[in-house]
Amino acid sequence: MASTTPTDLTPPPTGPALDGGKSTGRLGDKIFIGLSRGSGILVLLIMASIAAFLTYRAVLGISKDEGNFLTTFDWNPAGDPPVFGIAVLLFGTVVSSIIAMVIAVPIAVGIALFISHYAPRRLAAPLAYVVDLLAAVPSIIYGIWGALFLVPYLEGLNLWLDQFFAWTYVFEKTEVGVARSLFTVGILLAIMILPIVTSVSREVFLQVPRMNEEAALALGATRWEVIRMSVLPFGRSGVISASMLGLGRALGETMAVATVLSPSFLISLHLLNPGGGTFAQNIAAKFDEADQLGRDALIASGLVLFILTLLVNGAARLIIARRKEYSGANA
Amino acid sequence: MSHAVVSGPKAAPPSPGPRRSLNSRSLPRWAPLGFAAVSVLLGVGISLAAGWESRVQWGLVSALLFVLVSYVVTSAVENRRQATDRLATSLVWVCFILAVIPLLSLIWVTVSRGVKALDGYFLTHSMAGVPGFEAGGGVYHAIVGTLEQVGLATLVSVPVGLLTAVYLVEYGKGALAKAVTFFVDVMTGIPSIVAGLFLLSIMLMFDLQPSGLMGALALAILMIPVVVRSTEEMLKLVPNELREASLALGVPKWRTIVKVVIPTALGGITTGVMLAIARIAGETAPIMLLVFGTQLINANPFDGAQSSLPFYIWEQYRVGSEASYDRAWAAALVLIAFVMILNLVARGIARWKAPQTGR
Numbered sequence: 001m002a003s004t005t006p007t008d009l010t011p012p013p014t015g016p017a018l019d020g021g022k023s024t025g026r027l028g029d030k031i032f033i034g035l036s037r038g039s040g041i042l043v044l045l046i047m048a049s050i051a052a053f054l055t056y057r058a059v060l061g062i063s064k065d066e067g068n069f070l071t072t073f074d075w076n077p078a079g080d081p082p083v084f085g086i087a088v089l090l091f092g093t094v095v096s097s098i099i100a101m102v103i104a105v106p107i108a109v110g111i112a113l114f115i116s117h118y119a120p121r122r123l124a125a126p127l128a129y130v131v132d133l134l135a136a137v138p139s140i141i142y143g144i145w146g147a148l149f150l151v152p153y154l155e156g157l158n159l160w161l162d163q164f165f166a167w168t169y170v171f172e173k174t175e176v177g178v179a180r181s182l183f184t185v186g187i188l189l190a191i192m193i194l195p196i197v198t199s200v201s202r203e204v205f206l207q208v209p210r211m212n213e214e215a216a217l218a219l220g221a222t223r224w225e226v227i228r229m230s231v232l233p234f235g236r237s238g239v240i241s242a243s244m245l246g247l248g249r250a251l252g253e254t255m256a257v258a259t260v261l262s263p264s265f266l267i268s269l270h271l272l273n274p275g276g277g278t279f280a281q282n283i284a285a286k287f288d289e290a291d292q293l294g295r296d297a298l299i300a301s302g303l304v305l306f307i308l309t310l311l312v313n314g315a316a317r318l319i320i321a322r323r324k325e326y327s328g329a330n331a
Numbered sequence: 332m333s334h335a336v337v338s339g340p341k342a343a344p345p346s347p348g349p350r351r352s353l354n355s356r357s358l359p360r361w362a363p364l365g366f367a368a369v370s371v372l373l374g375v376g377i378s379l380a381a382g383w384e385s386r387v388q389w390g391l392v393s394a395l396l397f398v399l400v401s402y403v404v405t406s407a408v409e410n411r412r413q414a415t416d417r418l419a420t421s422l423v424w425v426c427f428i429l430a431v432i433p434l435l436s437l438i439w440v441t442v443s444r445g446v447k448a449l450d451g452y453f454l455t456h457s458m459a460g461v462p463g464f465e466a467g468g469g470v471y472h473a474i475v476g477t478l479e480q481v482g483l484a485t486l487v488s489v490p491v492g493l494l495t496a497v498y499l500v501e502y503g504k505g506a507l508a509k510a511v512t513f514f515v516d517v518m519t520g521i522p523s524i525v526a527g528l529f530l531l532s533i534m535l536m537f538d539l540q541p542s543g544l545m546g547a548l549a550l551a552i553l554m555i556p557v558v559v560r561s562t563e564e565m566l567k568l569v570p571n572e573l574r575e576a577s578l579a580l581g582v583p584k585w586r587t588i589v590k591v592v593i594p595t596a597l598g599g600i601t602t603g604v605m606l607a608i609a610r611i612a613g614e615t616a617p618i619m620l621l622v623f624g625t626q627l628i629n630a631n632p633f634d635g636a637q638s639s640l641p642f643y644i645w646e647q648y649r650v651g652s653e654a655s656y657d658r659a660w661a662a663a664l665v666l667i668a669f670v671m672i673l674n675l676v677a678r679g680i681a682r683w684k685a686p687q688t689g690r
Contacts, residue, residue, distance in 0.1 A: 032585035036498035039491045039580050040511040043559070046552060047514050050525070053532040110426025127427070129678070134434050136674050138613020139661045140641040144648050145437045148656065156384050157391075191433045198430075222412055245520065252522020254616040255641070259648060280524045280616070287620060295535065302528040306521070309597035313520035317513060 033043040054303040061202045061296030064079040069300065073265055075286065086304055090284050091267050092182060093305070096257070098252040099186025099191055099271070105243045107190075108197035115198075116205040117227060126200065135195035143259030146188040147180075151260065154187070158272050173272040180262035183271040188324040193246035199322075200245060204238030205231055244316035247284075248309045254280035254309055279305040356408055363421065365402065370396035390432070394425045431638040438667070445664025448657040454665070458626040463650035470662050473643035476543060477666075479632040480622070480639055481612050483547035484554055489604055491551075492558025493593075499559070500566040501588055516558040526552040527617035534621070541623040545631030546639070549617035554607045561603025565596040598684020605677035609670045613642035640666045 062069050064082055072085025115128050138236040158179050212230040221229065257278050263285055264275035277285075283298045288299060374393030383389065401421045406414035453469040461468035495515070499508055526549045534545060569592050577587040593600070618624070623636040624646060638646075640662055647659035 025584070028585045029583050032588070033498075033502055036494040036502060038505070039494035040503070040507065042491060043495055043511055043518065043555065046555075047518060050521070050529045050552075053529055053536070054525075057532040057535065107426045107429055110423045111430050114423045114427045116336045118420060119427075125407045127373075129429060130434065133674070134430070136609055136670055137434075137437060138641055138666055138670060140613065140615045140644050141437070141441065141667060144644060144659055144663060145440055147648070149436070149440050153386070156388055160383070160388060165535055191430075194430055222416035224416040225412070227419070242578070248520040252520075252524065254522065254524045255645065259645075275484060280522060281526070283524055284619060292535070295531065297527050299532055302525050309520055309522055309525070310517060313517045314513075316520075317516045 005223070051305065054299055054306060057296050058300035058303040060294060061300045064293055065297070073267065074287060075282065077294040077321050078289070078291060082293055082297075086266055086279070086301050087264050089277050089279045089282050089301060090304070092281075093241045093262075093278040093308070094276060095271070095276070096182045096185045096189060097247055099183060100189035100250045101243060101247055103190035104193050104197055104246060105239075108194050108246070109239060109241070111194070111198045112201035112205055113231070114226060115202050117277075118225065119233065128199070128320075131195050131198050134191070135199075139192065139253060140190060140259070142192055142254040143256040146184070146256055146260040146281055150188060151184060154184055162272060170269055170271045172270055174270050175275075177262070177274040178218055180260055180274045181272050181274070182261070182276045184273075185257050185261050188260055189250045189253055192253060192256060193249050196243045196249060197246040200238050200242035201235065204235040206243070208234045241316040241319040244312050248313040248316065251312065252280055252305060252309050253278075254284050257281040258284040265308060279308075333491055337484045347511040349423075358405060358408055360491060362404075363417075363424075366404065366421070367397055368402040370394075370400050389643060394429070397421055398425065420437045420637070431535075441660060441663050441667055444657070444660035446661075448654075448661035449664055450665045453658075453661055457628045459628070461626070463647075463655050464566075464652040464672050466654040466657070468658065470658070470665060472521075472625065473638040473640045474637040474665070475514055475630055475660065476618075476622070476637035477612060477641075477669075479630070480543050480547045480550060480618070480637070481608055483552035483632055484611060485604070485608055487548065487551040488554040488558055488607070492555045493562055493600070495555070495559045496562035496566055497588060497593075499563055501584070501592070510562060515559045518552075519560065521553065522616075523549070523553055524616040524620070526550075527620035530617070531620050540634075542620055542634055543629075543637040545621040546618045546637070547632065549621055550611040550614060553614065553617075557610060558604055561606065562596075564602050565599030565603065567591060568599065569595045597681055602681040604678070605673050609673040609677070612670055612673070613641050613666060615639075615645050618642040619645065640669070 010268050060078070064086055065072075065077075065081035066081035067074065069085055072083055073088055075084045075088075076082065077084045111131060115124050115131070119127055155178070158173060158181075161171040162173040166173075176320050188219050208231050213226050213232070216226040258281045261276065261278070261281055262274045263277040263281060265277065266275050268275065279301050283302060285299060286294065333335045370395045371397050374389055377396075377425065378389040378392055398418065398421050399559035400412050402418045404416040447468075454474070455471050457472035458468040459472075497512065499512060499515075502508075503511065529552070530545050532583045533539070534541070567684045573591055573595060574587055577591045580583065582590070619642055622639065622642070624638045624642050625636040626638075629635050629637050644662045644666065647655040647662065
C-alpha cells in the first residue's frame with residue numbers, strides 16, 4: 001500500500017518525520033482522504049440513522065397501540081382506543097411479491113438467455129436496451145397504466161381462471177368486482193421487476209466460460225443442451241440473487257400498488273377477489289388522514305418493510321458477493 | 332460420420348423407414364415463422380369461436396399454440412433432441428415478446444391519451460383556481476417543483492456519491508471499505524417510501540414544515556447509492572498506467588485523482604448521474620410524504636408545499652373524473668418524455684465517451 005503512494009517518490013526526508021505532512025501535496029492528500037472517507041462514513045451514518053429514527057418513532061407509535069401490532073386485522077390509529085396491526089399488510093406484501101416472482105423470474109431468465117444466446121448478435125444490444133427502458137418508466141405511470149388499462153383487460157383472464165381453475169381455491173373468485181386484486185398487483189409488479197432480474201441474469205450468463213460452451217457444442221449438443229449443461233449451472237447463484245433483488249423491489253413498490261389495489265383489511269387466499277393491502281400501499285393511502293399517532297403507526301409499519309427489504313437485499317448481496325463483478329445497481 | 336448411422340434410428344424410433352445417414356431430415360430455416368403464422372391464425376380462430384373478448388387471452392392462446400405446434404412438428408420431422416431445442420428456442424422467444432408487449436402498450440397508451448390535454452396552455456399554467464372535475468389548468472407548477480427538487484437532490488448526492496466512489500476505488504481497504512460497499516449495495520434496495528418515512532420522522536422530531544428541500548433530501552438518499560455504484564465502475568475502468576504516470580511525475584495523489592482519474596472517467600460518471608436523475612425524477616412516494624403538493628406555483632423549494640410531476644399525476648388520478656384523467660395522462664407523457672430523453676442522452680454520452688480500454 002505504502003509503495004504506491006506518491007510521497008514515497010519525493011526525496012527521502014532527513015529526519016524521522018516520515019509522514020510529517022510538511023508539503024502542500026501531503027496536506028492536500030490528507031484533506032482529500034478525509035473528505036472521501038468522510039462521505040463513505042456518511043453513507044453508513046445515513047443507514048444507521050434511518051434505522052434509529054424509524055425505530056424511535058415506531059416505538060412511540062406501537063406503545064400507544066391497544067391491539068396487537070403483529071396480529072390485529074385493522075388499521076385505526078385515530079380510533080378510541082387506537083388499534084392497528086400489520087398482519088394483513090404483511091400477508092398482502094409477501095403474497096403479491098411472490099406472485100410477481102413466480103411470473104417474472106422464468107420470463108426474465110428466458111429474456112436473459114434470449115439476449116445472451118439466442119438473439120441475432122447485432123440485435124442483442126438494442127434489445128437489452130429496450131428491456132432496460134422498462135426500468136426507466138416511473139412507477140406512478142405503471143400505476144395509472146395498470147389501473148386504467150390493465151385492470152379492464154384482465155377482467156377476461158380472471159373470469160377464465162375462475163371458470164377453469166376455481167378448484168385450486170386461489171383462483172376462485174367469490175366476490176364480484178373489478179380486478180383490483182392482489183393477483184393483478186402481482187402481474188404489474190412482475191412487469192416492473194423484469195428489467196432488474198433480466199439484466200443481472202444476463203450479466204451472469206455472459207460470463208460463462210466460452211470454453212465450456214464450445215466443449216459442449218463440440219460434443220454435438222444442441223443449443224438448449226449447451227444452455228442446460230453449461231450456462232444454467234454456472235449462472236444459478238446469479239439468477240437466485242437477481243431474483244432476490246427483484247423481490248426487494250417488489251416488496252417496497254408503492255405507487256403502482258396504491259393505484260391498482262382496492263384495499264381492505266382482510267386476509268383471503270382468493271387472490272382474484274379485490275382487497276388486501278401492502279405496507280407501502282397502506283402508507284400511501286392512509287397518510288393524508290393520519291394525525292400524529294397515525295403517522296407514527298405508519299412509520300412503524302415502514303420499519304417492518306425496511307427490515308424486510310434489508311434482509312432480502314442483504315441476502316442477495318451476500319450471495320452475489322462471491323462473484324464480485326455482478327452488481328445490479330445499474331439495472 | 333458412421334455414428335450418425337448408429338444413432339439415427341435410436342434417436343428417432345418412430346421413423347422406421349430408410350434414413351439417409353448423412354443428412355437426417357430437417358425443417359427449413361423459415362419454419363419458426365411458419366409455426367408463428369399458423370398458431371396466430373389458429374389462436375385468433377379459436378378465440379373468436381369461443382367468443383373471448385380479451386386480447387390478452389388471444390395472445391396467450393396463440394403463444395401456447397406456437398410452442399405446441401413447433402414441438403410436435405419438429406419431433407415428428409426431426410427428433411426428440413431437436414424438438415426440445417426448438418421448444419426452448421420458442422419459449423425464449425415467447426418470453427421476450429411477453430416482455431416487450433407491456434412496454435409498447437404502456438408507451439402507446441400514454442402517448443395516445445396524453446396528447447389529448449397536452450398543449451402550450453397545459454405546460455405554462457398551474458392548477459390555481461381550477462376545480463379538479465373540470466377541464467383546464469396545467470402542469471407548470473409541477474414541472475417547476477420537479478426540476479427544483481431533482482436539482483437539489485443532485486447537488487447533495489453527486490458530491491457525496493463521487494467522493495464515496497473515489498474512497499472505495501482509490502483509498503478503500505479494510506473493514507470500513509467493505510462495510511461501505513455492502514451498505515451502498517443494500518441502500519440501492521431501500522424502498523422510496525422508507526426514505527420518505529425517514530425524513531418524515533426527522534420532520535416530526537424537529538417540528539419542521541413540509542418543503543421541497545425535504546423531498547429533495549429523500550430523493551438524495553435514493554440517488555447516492557446509484558451515483559456511487561456507477562462512478563465506482565467508471566473509475567475502475569481508468570487504466571492504472573495513467574495513475575502511475577502521474578504519480579511518477581511527483582504529482583500528489585489527490586491531484587492525480589482530480590486532474591487525471593476523474594476527467595478520464597467523466598463521460599461515464601455523467602452518464603451515471605443522468606441515469607440516477609432519470610430514476611428519481613419519477614419518484615412519487617417521498618414527495619407525497621414530505622412536500623405535500625399544492626395547486627399553486629411555489630418556486631421556493633425551501634419554504635412551503637410544492638408539487639411535482641409524479642405527485643401531480645397521482646393527485647389527478649385520485650380526483651377520478653374524465654378531465655383529470657386526461658391531465659394525468661398528459662403529465663405522464665411529459666414525465667416519460669423527460670425520463671426517456673435523459674436516458675437516451677445519457678447512453679449517447681456513454682457510447683460517445685466510452686473509454687477505449689472498456690470491456
